Amino acid sequence: MNPLILDTHIDIRWPEPPDWTTHTRQLVDLPKMQAGGMSAAVFIAYVQQGKRDAAGHAQAADRAMAMLAHIRARGDAPGTRFCATPDALEACFAAGETAVLSAVENGYAMGLELARIDAWRRLGAIYLTVTHDGHNALADSARPKPALGDSVAEHGGLSALGEAAVAEMNRVGLMVDCAHVSKAGMLRAAAMSRVPIAVTHTACTALCPHPRGIDDEQLDAIRAVGGIAQITAVPAFLRTPPQGQPAQASVADIVDHMEHAIRRIGLEHVGVSSDFDGGGAVQGWKDASETPAIAAELARRGYGAREIGLLWSGNFLRVWRAVLAGAG
Numbered sequence: 001m002n003p004l005i006l007d008t009h010i011d012i013r014w015p016e017p018p019d020w021t022t023h024t025r026q027l028v029d030l031p032k033m034q035a036g037g038m039s040a041a042v043f044i045a046y047v048q049q050g051k052r053d054a055a056g057h058a059q060a061a062d063r064a065m066a067m068l069a070h071i072r073a074r075g076d077a078p079g080t081r082f083c084a085t086p087d088a089l090e091a092c093f094a095a096g097e098t099a100v101l102s103a104v105e106n107g108y109a110m111g112l113e114l115a116r117i118d119a120w121r122r123l124g125a126i127y128l129t130v131t132h133d134g135h136n137a138l139a140d141s142a143r144p145k146p147a148l149g150d151s152v153a154e155h156g157g158l159s160a161l162g163e164a165a166v167a168e169m170n171r172v173g174l175m176v177d178c179a180h181v182s183k184a185g186m187l188r189a190a191a192m193s194r195v196p197i198a199v200t201h202t203a204c205t206a207l208c209p210h211p212r213g214i215d216d217e218q219l220d221a222i223r224a225v226g227g228i229a230q231i232t233a234v235p236a237f238l239r240t241p242p243q244g245q246p247a248q249a250s251v252a253d254i255v256d257h258m259e260h261a262i263r264r265i266g267l268e269h270v271g272v273s274s275d276f277d278g279g280g281a282v283q284g285w286k287d288a289s290e291t292p293a294i295a296a297e298l299a300r301r302g303y304g305a306r307e308i309g310l311l312w313s314g315n316f317l318r319v320w321r322a323v324l325a326g327a328g
């Protein structure tokens, strides 16, 4: 039996998303997921970093809520279900239906209001990516935005509000995602979170020095807290291009990064995600219909069905269950 294939980071077009149940120009839609044997997708309510003033925060909060409502409604289509717990996801998979999940990307959408974290979880979101590109009120980003006035490091990791946000995420059972977060911020979140953290779309700087990757010390921190690093399909994170050339990468590069992480911290702390429709797509895995390429490459390198299942969903589900068990 095929394992549960859960892609933990997929962007959507916004505003005016196309009907996802039809063939679209997006890299992920329901027909492409079905063609690629994909069981579940975490669609992202993404908010670009903007000015940290009342108007910017209000606009970001509204956008995130509207996107979460839209993603939730995707699970009303025949043959699909919106899932907000691991049990619901596994029941959906057992029934042969396609699971729709949601998450928020960029704590900017919280503004200064911790109560928004509970509101997102109540709408079914499963994680918050604490920053995007550019610092926010919670944490420093791995990629500051000088155009927004960012210094290299503003908070020295997490701000006091960021620490309160992590505590609130722990309380309501929203997973802490440290993709995009600075190294100091990620290490601080790992240390202070009562439950394991995730890095949902990243790569290994040991193989490709890119600010969006994580280094071996960060991998070690993930293992220490029982968390997970999901290697993603963004070419620039995977392979440094020759001077002046666009980044290009392949399925083999993704699996190289996965294997680096596996060797460093163990298979149970590693996974994979596409970041489709948000910058992800590599040779051999250009859209959701080509998803079997990842398992095929893992199998070619000697990984068995059980290990592939852990990498595609089992490890993430373990972390998610720990997050929910620690809530309250």
Ligand SMILES: [Zn+2]
Residues within 6 Å of the ligand: 105, 179, 180, 201, 278
């Ligand atoms: Zn991202």
